[in-house]
Amino acid sequence: MSTAALISLVRNGGHQLQRALLTSCCAILSPKRHISTGDGKAARFDLDGSGCPATWDSFGIWDNRLDEPILLPPSIKYGKLIPKVSLSNVGCATHIGKRKENEDRFDYGQLTEEVLYFAIFDGHGGVAAADFCNKYMREYIQEFLSEEHNMELVLIKSFLEIDKAYMRHAHLSGDATLLNTGSTATVALLRDGIELVVASVGDSRALLCRKGKAEKLTIDHTPERKDEKERIRKCGGFVAWNSLGQPHVNGRLAMSRSIGDLDLKKYGVIAEPETKRLKLHHTSDSFLVLTTDGINFIINSQEICDFVNQCHDPTEAAHIITEQAMQYGTEDNGTAIVVPFGAWGKYKNSEVNFSFSRGFGSSGRWA
Secondary structure, eight states: OOHHHHHHHHHHSOHHHHHHHHHHHHHHHOTTSOEEOSSSOEEOSOTTSSSSOOOGGGGTOOOOTTOOOBOHHHHHHHTSOOBOOOGGGOEEEEEOTTSSSOOEEEEEEEOSSSEEEEEEEEEESSSHHHHHHHHHHHHHHHHHHTTOSOHHHHHHHHHHHHHHHHHHHHHHHTOGGGGGOEEOEEEEEEETTTEEEEEEESSOEEEEEETTEEEEOOOOOOTTSHHHHHHHHHTTOOEEEOTTSOEEETTTBSOSBOEEOGGGGGGTOBOOOEEEEEEOOTTTEEEEEEEOHHHHTTSOHHHHHHHHHTOSSHHHHHHHHHHHHHHTTOOSOEEEEEEEOTTTTTTOOTTOOOOSOOOOSSOSOOO
16 A cells, blocks of 8 residues: 555544554654654654564555555544455355255345445255355344344354244245254454454354464364253253264254254254354464365365465365365365455465375364
8 A cells, every 4th residue: 555545535534543653654664763743742663562663564564466445434444444345356266076966055245334334154954045045144143233233143143043044944835844953154244444344153154364374263063062952851852873983863963053953942952053243353364164064074274275266366275165075085065165355365375285185194074
C-alpha cells in the first residue's frame, strides 16, 4: 500500500486509526526521530512496549497479496486496517471419492452488509438432511441475525430450529427413510472482516491458519468423548465399537450430534452446536478452511495448512486438498472451502511437498 493511499485513509478515518497510521508511516520513513501525532504529543516508535521498533504488522497492516480493498468503517471501529474478504476469492472443491453418490453439500455468500456465511454439510444415510440444511440454513441465520447481534446465539438458534424444521418435514412427507437420514453441519460467520464465529455438529471441521500453524476451531462430536458418551447413556442409548474400533451410537451412528437422525434423538443425539468466537489478526491469519471427514480422516490439520500455503490461490488450494485425500486413499466424499485472509501467502514452507501415497503407521482419525 502506498504512502499516498495511507495518507488519504488517515484524512478520512477516525482518530484512533489516524494516529496509528500516521505514526507508522513516519516511523518507517524516519525511524530515529519522534514525530507529532497531531495532538501535541510526541510519539515513540516502541508503541507496544516490546523494546522493538514499530513495524507495519504492529499496526495491523496485512501483506495485501490478494490486493483487497480496505473496509473503512470496520477499520475505524477497531483501530486497525481490515481488508475486505471477497467472495470471488473463496475457493471450493468437492470429490465423490469411491462412493456411488456425493452426499456432501457446501454454500457461501453474503447474508447482510456486514456478515459473510460459509457452510459445509456431510450427509449420511442419504442426502435428504444435507440438502435440507443447504437449502434453509441461510434463511434461519438471516432471520435470527435481524433479531440478535450475538452471532454465537444466532447459530445455536439456527441449528436447533433447522433440526425441528427437518423433523416436521420428515413427518409430513410420510417417507420413513427420512427418519434415518442425518447430516453434519459446520458453519462460519464473518462480521466486518474481523469477527469470526464458528458452530458445528458432527465431524466436519473448521481450522484457522495463524502464523503458519493450524488452529482447530471445532471438536469432533464422537461417541467416545466422555461428555458425549455420558449424555447418550443418560438418555438410554449405548455406545458400541465396530470391527475397526470406531464407536457408534446404538451401534449405528458414528457421531453424537447431528441435524436429523430423528430415530436417535431420544437416545441423546442432539443438534445443539458447540461454538467458537475469535477476532482475526490479518497480519498473521492466512485462511479459514472448512472440510468434511473424507478429508479429515486421512489428512491432519497441519498438513492441510501446509498444502494450502503452497498454493497460488484458494481455488487451487481447495482442489489440492481434495485431490491429496484421494491420493492418500480416502474412499469417502471430500469437500473443502478455503477463505483467504490478510496473511495469505505469507507463511509458505519450501520443505513441504505434495505426495501421492502415504504410509499408515496408525489407524483412526487424524488430529
